[in-house]
Amino acid sequence: MPKVSEDQLAARRSEILDGARKCFGEFGYEGATVRRLEEATGLSRGAIFHHFKDKDGLFLALAQEDARRMAEVASNQGLVQVMRDMLEEPDRFEWLGTRLEIARRLRTDLDFRRSWAEQSAELTDATAARLERQKTAGRLRDDVAQEVMVDYLDLILDGLVARIASGQGGQNLSAVLDLVEESVRKPDSAS
Amino acid sequence: MPKVSEDQLAARRSEILDGARKCFGEFGYEGATVRRLEEATGLSRGAIFHHFKDKDGLFLALAQEDARRMAEVASNQGLVQVMRDMLEEPDRFEWLGTRLEIARRLRTDLDFRRSWAEQSAELTDATAARLERQKTAGRLRDDVAQEVMVDYLDLILDGLVARIASGQGGQNLSAVLDLVEESVRKPDSAS
Numbered sequence: 260m261p262k263v264s265e266d267q268l269a270a271r272r273s274e275i276l277d278g279a280r281k282c283f284g285e286f287g288y289e290g291a292t293v294r295r296l297e298e299a300t301g302l303s304r305g306a307i308f309h310h311f312k313d314k315d316g317l318f319l320a321l322a323q324e325d326a327r328r329m330a331e332v333a334s335n336q337g338l339v340q341v342m343r344d345m346l347e348e349p350d351r352f353e354w355l356g357t358r359l360e361i362a363r364r365l366r367t368d369l370d371f372r373r374s375w376a377e378q379s380a381e382l383t384d385a386t387a388a389r390l391e392r393q394k395t396a397g398r399l400r401d402d403v404a405q406e407v408m409v410d411y412l413d414l415i416l417d418g419l420v421a422r423i424a425s426g427q428g429g430q431n432l433s434a435v436l437d438l439v440e441e442s443v444r445k446p447d448s449a450s
Numbered sequence: 451m452p453k454v455s456e457d458q459l460a461a462r463r464s465e466i467l468d469g470a471r472k473c474f475g476e477f478g479y480e481g482a483t484v485r486r487l488e489e490a491t492g493l494s495r496g497a498i499f500h501h502f503k504d505k506d507g508l509f510l511a512l513a514q515e516d517a518r519r520m521a522e523v524a525s526n527q528g529l530v531q532v533m534r535d536m537l538e539e540p541d542r543f544e545w546l547g548t549r550l551e552i553a554r555r556l557r558t559d560l561d562f563r564r565s566w567a568e569q570s571a572e573l574t575d576a577t578a579a580r581l582e583r584q585k586t587a588g589r590l591r592d593d594v595a596q597e598v599m600v601d602y603l604d605l606i607l608d609g610l611v612a613r614i615a616s617g618q619g620g621q622n623l624s625a626v627l628d629l630v631e632e633s634v635r636k637p638d639s640a641s
Contacts, residue, residue, distance in 0.1 A: 287554050289480070356557075359550035359612065363478050366547075366617030403629055410622040411629055418609030421550065426557030431601040438594055438602050442633035 272310050275300050276324060279307075279317050284354035288318065288361055315371065318357065323378040325355075330385035337393070338386045338412045339440045342419050346432055349423045356424030386412060390443075400445050408443050415439055463501050466491050467515060470508050475545035479509065479552055506562065509548065514569040516546075521576035528584070529577045529603045530631045533610050537623055540614045547615030577603060581634075591636050599634050606630055 278300030282291045291314070293304050300307060311317040329341045345352050365372050387409050393399045422428060469491030473482045482505070484495050491498060502508040520532045536543050556563050578600050584590045613619060
């Protein structure tokens, strides 16, 4: 039997993640049973859990994949742009509703909380770094501490995830994001 | 057997709601089984479901009770004050995490979504009415449509619920709410 190449392993891993994302999006965290994960990925449980330790591992890997993509956008265009992308393609982010289901676990399961914090740090760091650059360029108001701004933007992201997850987009959200963007900007800086 | 008075019925109803709130807060929507609801309220299922049609009915009654209380605060002091109250007493609002669990149902179950929308309308209306009065008093910026402001504040409330539900308060949140308040206020109006 030929040895499986690194590329093949990576491709397989990515296939599993795509299927799992759909499965979590459709059935939620609890509803994404091993059987449904098998159906969604077209692979056996053996194959799936060869790549990921368990369902938590799969979930956290998806969260990390998202955080990485979002961090890239946040780093170049800011966290508000990440949110605008979400509004554009809510379907792609439907699986994020799963994040809401795990809220109680985040509150009570310290290990899980730690793993979650690790994967979200990347996005927070990217957001903070971008704000720092904007500040240096004189585009940011300077009467609000930077960590307050990061928390403000994060809170709005959390709200948006809740909205999208419950299918309550609302036609005003694009204008809401304009208001958010403007509220961290220096009043006299160009838009 | 003496007839139960209106007052006694109301007291019993309120007892059930208090117990159910704790039960939902501790075990979540799915976890709040009929048996656990019996334990939490100290009443039989017969007694509980004499007052409420089913678990959904109980859940929506709690949501309505909250919406009513919040609407009162929102009407007099604004939605940001509602959020400040939440930060002060996160434990009282722990049950709100249940809202996150029902996100998928809100997306897919139209009847449930309609009932939910009815109970949240009261808070939205109170917020809008308060904004209107603030605007008339010249305290609100006038370059942002009022429905955008309502949606903005609502989105931040959703984010805050998600934070509290997952136990991630964050020490900056009070300063974040200052920023929120200021971002809808007229720049030159007194704070």
